[in-house]
Amino acid sequence: MTSSYFTHHVRSPVADEATPGSAFPKSNALQNRVTSVLSASYADLEIRDALxxxxxRGLQNTAETRRKLxxxxQQELVECNGEIVQDFGKVxxxxxxxxxxxxxxxDSCKEIRKHVDAANRETGPMLDDAATILSEKRQVETKQQLLDAFKAHFVVSDSDLATLTSTAxxxxxxxxxxxxxxxxxxxxxxVLLGAESQRLGLEILEQSSRQLNAAFQKLYRWIQREFKSLDLENPQISAGIRRALRVLAERPTLFQNCLDFFAxxxxxxxSNNFYSALTGAPVDPDHPVMGKAIELSAHxxxxxxxxxxxWAHSATVSEREALEVLFISEGDEIAKSIQAGIESEPWSRADDADTAPIFDGKQALSQLVDRDLAGVLRQLKQRTEQVIQSHEDATLSYKIANLVMFYCNIFSSLTGEQSSMLxxxxxxSDAAMRSFRATIRDHVANLQADTAVGPDDLAPPEFLADALETLQVLMKxxxxxxxxTDRAKRIEGFxxxxxxALxxxxxxxxxxxxxxxxxxxxIFALNCLLATKDTLRKYAFADRSEELQTRISEHEKDLAESTHSWFLRESGMxxxxxxxxxxxxxATSYKDPKQxxxxxxxxxxxxxxATDDARSFLAQLEDRTLARRVIEEAAERFCDDFEDVEALVVKADEIKAGTVDGDEGDEVWLREVFPRTGGEIRVLLS
Structure with missing residues (x-):
């Protein structure tokens, strides 16, 4: 519709311009109008709204429509304006x-304001009084809340106080x-002591101090009663007594008294249990002693x-395990409690408390175990000393010393190096070693007669054999x-x-x-030294092979020299x-070869x-291997000597042969008189 409208609208002025007889001004105005319309943009909002x-409206582009438009x-505009006027009338x-x-x-507000002003004048004093009363009520309520809070925090009820202090x-x-x-x-x-009124703080502090002292006294007496019936052999030791000890540690004096009582x-x-184990007599008839009495093995x-x-070791282990449950299982709680107690009891602090640790749980445990076993140690010491003094046996004394030292090493890991047990x-152990050395010295002093004359068979003397036998027991x-396991320390210790003993x-x-x-x-020295060497080499910590081998080699060399001399003497050489x-x-042998x-x-x-005779010569040497080696060395030296003599004999005959003229049939030749050769000697002595 829009397209047809503009098409028709554009064409009409052109037709009018072509019409003969039209006036020029009218044509010019229409042209301006057309130019204005054509210059308008289709994107203009007003044109778009109009179109x-x-x-x-659904209008057609006709002449009638354009006239009525x-x-x-205008009619619609008048109607709209009329409606607006009517609406504004209603407004x-x-x-x-x-x-x-x-x-x-x-008017009503003015009237009400008059009544309100009159009421305010009448109720003003009463409202002021009410506000004052409400303020005082709030203050009273605040004080009541403070009082209730104070009582709830600082006041202990009679029932709680009875629970805290009553022994019942x-x-x-x-x-x-x-x-x-x-x-x-x-x-x-x-905190209350820092307020304006210190009296209340002092009263509460004094009252709470009395209550705490009574409570700790009750706890102290309760722990003492529990200690009397405490069974340390029971693995399920009451947790309550452990907690009580931890709390009582806040009073170091009471805590130490409890430890003393317990120890x-x-x-x-x-002590009674140890005596029962020794004798077999039970302390409690309802609990007989298990196993045989220790004194039955006193022989x-x-x-x-x-x-x-x-028995002492077993008791120490059991005692330590039980006391660890009591005093160590809570970690460092006891140490913290003792620290807090010392701060509250400065008079119980030692002079060097500033440098010394407050509480060492392991050290305190070891000390307590020592105190618990003091009676056992007294009996053990007395009986052990009796055994040492009543037996003059060096081997037994040494075994006792080693046994005691063995347990010393075990106890050192249980109770520490500074324990009374050690x-x-x-x-x-030292007493047993002194008895051992004294017995050895007495035995050595009694050997004066035995060392004066050697045995006929040149074997190690009886006192050395006994000493080596004893030494084997000591080494074992x-x-x-x-x-x-340190080899150097083991050697040094023995x-x-x-x-x-040697x-x-x-x-x-x-x-x-x-x-x-x-x-x-x-031979005698070698027999003794070899027997000693064989005995000592069984244990590395006692081996003196290097030292003894030097002496053995010297005697072996001397014995080979003696055997060599025997070869020369027996053979006539x-x-x-x-x-x-x-x-x-x-030269003289040529004149008289008889010698x-x-x-x-x-x-x-x-x-x-020769060889058999040499063996007989060394028959008393107990080491046959050494005897064979000595004979071989002596025989070798004898052969060397014989070969030297043989060479001189041959040389003498050669010299004589150079000086003899004529018939040699009547001459004496040393080689004929002394026909043996070095090879034959070596074969016969091999």
Missing amino acids: SMLDE RLDV AQQLKRIGAAIESLN EPVNDEFFRILTRVKKIHQDSE EARENIL DPLRYISDMLA ETLRPL SYDTSVIT QPILQD DPYLAGCENITRRLRTPHKH TQLVDNIITPNDL LLAIAQQLDAFLPS
Whole structure:
């Protein structure tokens, strides 16, 4: 519709311009109008709105429509204006009615204001009084709340106070709850001392102090009663007594008194139990002693002492485990409680408390265990000393010393190095060692006659054999009792025993050796040294192989020299070896060969049985391997000597052969008189 309208609208002015007889001004105005219309933009909002309204009316682009359009638009505009005027009339009427209502309200408000002013004048004093009363009521209520809060926090009820201080009431969770509350009251009362009125704070502080003292006295007496019936063998020790001890630690004096009481009671109990274990007599008829009485094994001193130490060790372990449950299981709670108690009881602080630790749980536990076992230790010490003094047996004394020292090493890990247990046992070990050394010295002193004459068979003397046998027992005891694995420490620890139990006997053997002749002295010394070496090498900590081997080698060398001399003497070669140095020394044998012939005959008689005779010569040497080595060395040296003599004989014949002229049939030749060769000697002596 819009397209057809503009098409028709544009074409009409052109047609009018072509019409003959039209006026020029009219044509110019129409052209301006057309130009204005054509210059308008279709994107203009007003044109768009206008075109949209035309579309809504459904008009056709005809001459009749265009004529009526302006009239219709004006008519609609007049009708709209009329409706607006009517609406504004209604609004004016409503505004008139509202104005009348507002005027009426203003009159009513004025009237009400008059009545309110009159009422205010009449009720003003009463409202002021009411406000004052309400303010005072709020103050009273605030004070009442403060009073209630103060009572709830700082005042203990009579029933709670009876639970806290009365000995008729049990010590249970309720007791500890009330005690905690009273301690809190005592602590908070210090805040009141900083207020303007200190009297209330002082009264509450004094009252809470009395209540706390009474409560701790009740707790102290209750713990003492519990200690009397406490069964440490029961693994389920009451948690209540552990808690009570932790709380009582806040009063170090009472806590220490409880420990003293407990230690005294446990000392009596353990002493009685130890005596029962010794004798078999039960302390309580309802609880007989299990197992045999320890004193039944008194005939075996070592087992007797071992059983007593084993009982003490078992009791120590059990006591420590039980006391750990009482005093260590709560961690450092006791230490914290004692610290708090010392702060509240400065008079109980030691002079060096600032530098020393407040409470060492493990150290305190070890000290308590020591005190509990004091009675047992007294009995153990007395009986062990009796055993040591009544037996003069060096081996037994040494075994007892090692046994006691073995338990010392065990107890040191249980109770610490400074425990009274070790202070008791170590002197016992020292006493046993003194008895051991005294017995050894007495035995050595009694050997004066035995070291004067050596045995006929040159075997190790009886006192050395006994000493080595005893030494084997001592080494075995040392090996099983010493805990350390450090080789140097093990060797160092056993050296004093060797000095006491071996060196004096070796010195006695040396005295006998000096009184013997060669080769008996060397055979005797070798038998003694080899027996000693074989005994000591069984245990690394006692091995003296290097030291003894030096002495053995010296005697072996001397014995080989003696055997060599025996070879020369028995074979008749001594004269030749000692006197024949050059070929000229054999000149007299050419004139009189009888002596050389006799030596050759003696040598021939000696060689077939030389080795057997040498074995007989060294028959008293107990080490056959060493004897064979000595014979071989002596035979080798003998062969070397024979070969030297043989060379001189051959050289002498060669010299004589150079000087003889003519027939040699009547001449004496030493080689014929002394026909043996070095090879034959080696074969016969091999």
